Amino acid sequence: MKLLHLTFSPRGENSESTQLSQAIVDQLCNQYSISHITSRDWRLHATSAIDANYATALSSAARSSDEGLSYEGSLEESERLICELEEADMVVIGTPMHNFTVPATLKTWIDLVVRVNRSFTITPSGKVGTLSNKPVYIAIAAGGFFGSEQSRQPDFLTPYLKAILGTIGLHDLRFFSAQGMALDISKVKVQRQKALDRITSIGTEIIESEGT
Ligand SMILES: Cc1cc2nc3c(=O)[nH]c(=O)nc-3n(C[C@H](O)[C@H](O)[C@H](O)COP(=O)(O)O)c2cc1C
Incomplete structure (x- = not known):
């Protein structure tokens, strides 16, 4: 099985979300026969944005096909990243x-x-994903708390990921979060451990999904 590991924190190895996601990778390696891991640290892309060629291609794509487009810049990168997603189990x-x-x-x-x-693709009944469904494990770190009645901030992160990844066909999302990472260190340790404890259940009969 092939695993794709993507991290998006600017904090590299010190990142809570990167460490949590690494714990998920380790757990998956214990539970499944993983033959290949592709890791991509998106720190390096912190200032990158899509280029004009790509924006133009997508803006007119609803009325024309990809044929004749030059595969360079963002379009080339897009193709590579989509293939990477398609190849992953x-x-x-x-x-x-x-x-x-x-x-x-x-x-x-x-x-x-x-x-x-x-x-x-765009169909009369809405957008339909072309990727085959596969498990997507998402490790989130937050300074505060979200997703419960007591939390004092809105959560646009998990509903957004559900909507946007669902658009391309990825519906099986499994969320794990380390919340309260801005609290004092003793509380951070407790919250961190709670998140890690949930990860140990991956691969067993019961795989809970937060926020569902
Ligand atoms: C630009 C920025 C915005 C942030 N916004 C929020 C926020 O809206 N809610 C929250 O709980 N924490 C917020 N935080 C705190 C981070 O979520 C928290 O420090 C988290 O542990 C960072 O994860 P990392 O260590 O993987 O980078 C923010 C941090 C930064 C740098």
């Missing part, structure tokens, strides 16, 4: 919450892999 994403939602790095990746006439 399972995907692990590590992401911080930034301003109630995904960080800009993850948004850039989304802009590159969610491509009309390629990873989804």
